[in-house]
Amino acid sequence: MLSKRIIPCLDVKDGRTVKGVNFVDLRDAGDAVELAAYYAEQGADELVFLDITATHEKRKTLVDLVQKVAKELNIPFTVGGGISTPEDVGVLLNAGADKVSINSSAVRNPKLISDLASRFGSQCVVVAVDARFADGKWEVYLNGGRLATGIDLFDWILEAERLGAGEILFTSMNHDGTKNGFANETLAKLSEMINIPIIASGGAGNMEHFADTFTEGKADAALAASVFHFKEIEIPNLKNYLKSKNIPVRI
Amino acid sequence: MIYLIPGIRDSHLSLNKMKDQKIVIIDYDAGNIQSVKYAFERLGITPVVSNDEEVIRSADKVIFPGVGEAAWAMNSLRKNGLDQLIPQLTQPVLGICLGMQLMCESSEESNTKGLGIFPLQVKRFTNERKVPHMGWNQLEELKGSLFKGVSEMEFAYFVHSYYVPCSEETVASCDYILNFSASLQKDNFYACQFHPEKSGEVGVRILENFINL
Numbered sequence: 001m002l003s004k005r006i007i008p009c010l011d012v013k014d015g016r017t018v019k020g021v022n023f024v025d026l027r028d029a030g031d032a033v034e035l036a037a038y039y040a041e042q043g044a045d046e047l048v049f050l051d052i053t054a055t056h057e058k059r060k061t062l063v064d065l066v067q068k069v070a071k072e073l074n075i076p077f078t079v080g081g082g083i084s085t086p087e088d089v090g091v092l093l094n095a096g097a098d099k100v101s102i103n104s105s106a107v108r109n110p111k112l113i114s115d116l117a118s119r120f121g122s123q124c125v126v127v128a129v130d131a132r133f134a135d136g137k138w139e140v141y142l143n144g145g146r147l148a149t150g151i152d153l154f155d156w157i158l159e160a161e162r163l164g165a166g167e168i169l170f171t172s173m174n175h176d177g178t179k180n181g182f183a184n185e186t187l188a189k190l191s192e193m194i195n196i197p198i199i200a201s202g203g204a205g206n207m208e209h210f211a212d213t214f215t216e217g218k219a220d221a222a223l224a225a226s227v228f229h230f231k232e233i234e235i236p237n238l239k240n241y242l243k244s245k246n247i248p249v250r251i
Numbered sequence: 252m253i254y255l256i257p258g259i260r261d262s263h264l265s266l267n268k269m270k271d272q273k274i275v276i277i278d279y280d281a282g283n284i285q286s287v288k289y290a291f292e293r294l295g296i297t298p299v300v301s302n303d304e305e306v307i308r309s310a311d312k313v314i315f316p317g318v319g320e321a322a323w324a325m326n327s328l329r330k331n332g333l334d335q336l337i338p339q340l341t342q343p344v345l346g347i348c349l350g351m352q353l354m355c356e357s358s359e360e361s362n363t364k365g366l367g368i369f370p371l372q373v374k375r376f377t378n379e380r381k382v383p384h385m386g387w388n389q390l391e392e393l394k395g396s397l398f399k400g401v402s403e404m405e406f407a408y409f410v411h412s413y414y415v416p417c418s419e420e421t422v423a424s425c426d427y428i429l430n431f432s433a434s435l436q437k438d439n440f441y442a443c444q445f446h447p448e449k450s451g452e453v454g455v456r457i458l459e460n461f462i463n464l
Contacts, residue, residue, distance in 0.1 A: 002388045002427055003406065040451070045387055071289045076408060076449045096285040098449065121319045123383055123410045124283075166383065195378055197385050220381065250387040250406040 001248045004214045005045035005221035006235055007199065008228040010035060012051045012081070015061030036069050036077070039228070042235040044075065045250060048101065048169075048223060051081030063095050070096020078126055086115050093120060101126040101169060104142040107149060107156070110163055117164025126199075127165040129157060132173040138186065145173050153186075154193065161194045168194065169223065171201040179205025179227070184217035191218035199223050207233060207241045214247050272462060274298040275310035277337070279317075279327045287316045287347065290448035290458060302331045312462060313340055317349030321373070321413070322361035324349055338366050343464045344440050351435060351442035352413055360413050368440050369420050373413050376428050383412045384427045390445075390453075394422040395436050397443075399460050405453045407433065407445035415444065 010017045016030040036047055049069070051062045059082065066079055079092050080101030089100050106112050106127055116125045130141045131153040138153035157168055170190060172183035182200045191198050197220035200213040204224035210233075213219045227233045239249045274291055276284055278300045291298045291314075298314070299306060307313060315337060317324055328334040337344065337354075346354045355365045358373035365373070376382045387406040390398070407425075414431035417424050423434035425444070435442040441461060447454035 002384065002386055005386050070285060071292065074290065074293070074449060074451055074454060076446075093283045094285060096283070096289060098283070098286065118320075123318065123385070167385065195381050196383070197381055220386065 003045070003248045003250045004219070004242065005199075006043070006210070006238060006249070007046045007048055007221055007223040008039050008044050008235075009048040009050060009201075009223050009225045011225070012049050012062065012065060013053050015053075015065045017049075018052070032065050033068050033072050036073050039235070040073055040075050043239055043251065044235055045221070046075060047073070047077040049077065049079050049081075050101075051079065053082070063091055066092055066095040066097050080126070080128060084109075084112070086112075086119055089116055089120060089124075093124065097124075099124040099126050099166070101128045103128040103130065104147075106160065107140060107142055107151065110159060113160055113163035113165055117166070122164045122166035122196075125165050126167045126169050127157075127160040128169040128171070129153065129160070130171045130173055133183075133186070141173060145176075154190070157190055157194060161196055165196060167197045167199060169199040169201055172203065175203030176201070178203055181205065181209040182213040182217055182219070182222065184213055187213060187217035187219050191220070197221065204233075207238050210238060211242055211245045211247060214242070215245075270295050272296065272311040273309065274312050274314065274462070275307050276300045276314045276316060277307060277333065278302045279324070279331060279333055283318055284316050286446070286448045287314060290454070294455070294458065294462065296462070302333065304332065304336055307333075307336060307340070311342060312464070313337075313342060313344045315344055315346040315350040315354070317347065317353060319349060320360065321349065321352060321358045321363040321365075324353060325363050325365070328353070328366075334366060338368050341439060343461065345461050346440070346442035347448070348411060348444060348446060351444055352411075352415065354435070354440060354442055355415060358413060369415070369418075369435050369437055369442070371415050371418055371420065371432075371435075373415055375413050379428050383410055384414075385410045387450075388425050388427060388445075390423045390425060390433050391430075392421070392424045396464060397434060397436065397441055397457055397460050398423060400456050401453055401460075407443075407447070407450040407453055409433075409445045411444060 076098040078099040079097040084105035140151040182203045199221040200219035201223040352373045354368040355371045389404045420435045421432040422436045425433035447457040
């Protein structure tokens with residue numbers, strides 16, 4: 001049976017992983033290769049690296065990091081952040097990334113999705129969408145949630161699928177950071193509306209939240225950062241819990 | 252402690268036999284071959300990446316990878332005469348993902364004529380469930396040398412929208428919408444619909460088995 005995927009997300013800056021990752025048993029907590037290997041051994045099904053490097057000049061360090069990770073990692077991984085052209089994608093895929101995630105650049109230039117799908121295949125194009133619910137409406141935001149677009153979430157996701165997205169990574173800004181669970185009602189609506197996989201993101205606080213997003217939210221995969229990085233949830237325990245709830249997972 | 256990738260540490264095989272081999276990955280500009288190359292490097296082998304007929308013919312083992320669209324990939328093969336060469340190869344050949352589909356007679360994807368190594372037709376999944384079939388799914392009904400040491404119902408990583416129905420050549424099956432071929436074998440030709448290079452320890456085992464054929 002196709003299993004539900006558990007995906008830790010790692011923030012990367014200037015070629016190193018950041019954001020409070022605090023494993024005492026890692027020699028170097030900022031070393032992406034060590035962290036990636038740790039999560040792979042724990043049973044993560046995929047990894048996402050999100051590059052938050054500010055300057056263009058430092059982008060090359062991301063490519064070096066992707067290459068180092070790809071050489072060691074035997075599970076799939078996605079790279080996102082600052083990708084705006086097919087050339088950017090070509091460089092990352094050649095370095096060994098399996099998929100790329102595009103967000104603001106796809107909203108600004110939707111044709112980027114179809115360009116990438118026809119050149120590299122839909123399977124490697126993840127369209128990430130940040131949205132906020134207010135006044136009875138889900139609105140798409142850009143630049144890490146700082147810029148409102150006026151675009152309706154459902155319209156945009158349908159358009160992204162039509163243009164050739166292989167997967168949708170949906171982050172609810174209302175839920176992100178709250179640790180109160182994922183946006184399951186909206187996820188379920190999205191999941192039934194489209195015919196490509198959807199990754200739930202934003203709101204993971206405990207193991208029940210993961211079970212809920214797979215059952216009530218009908219998500220195909222769930223992504224989280226801090227609950228994994230701070231070991232509030234350990235992946236082997238999470239997977240055993242999900243299995244006990246009859247949710248198909250890879251153990 | 253330093254965490255190592257699973258598989259490196261647990262490897263028990265005859266390393267010498269492996270390292271002496273010449274593994275050639277066919278390069279025809281169809282998708283990402285880095286992952287496949289790195290997977291062999293993790294096993295201590297430096298594969299040669301080539302589209303040259305002589306180099307491919309001289310290999311001990313040949314890897315035929317592929318990601319992307321079938322018709323476009325077949326055109327790429329034709330440009331280098333690889334469509335003629337691959338079916339004639341006599342050493343073990345391993346097709347991966349689109350590589351496996353191109354080894355069949357034909358594909359519903361853009362009505363593409365394939366290499367005809369496996370007398371099978373590649374079909375598109377119906378939209379009963381999400382397509383592509385993406386993620387980790389279980390290998391069943393395992394047969395033959397590629398799956399030595401791999402247990403029934405172990406997970407491998409799949410990403411595909413088209414599938415090969417089960418047939419006489421099927422040596423592993425998988426269930427998504429219907430039962431389909433996860434792996435094929437006929438004579439010296441082997442193929443996996445999943446990505447062994449991205450399938451954790453199970454994938455490592457399958458690649459080791461291929462090298463040790």
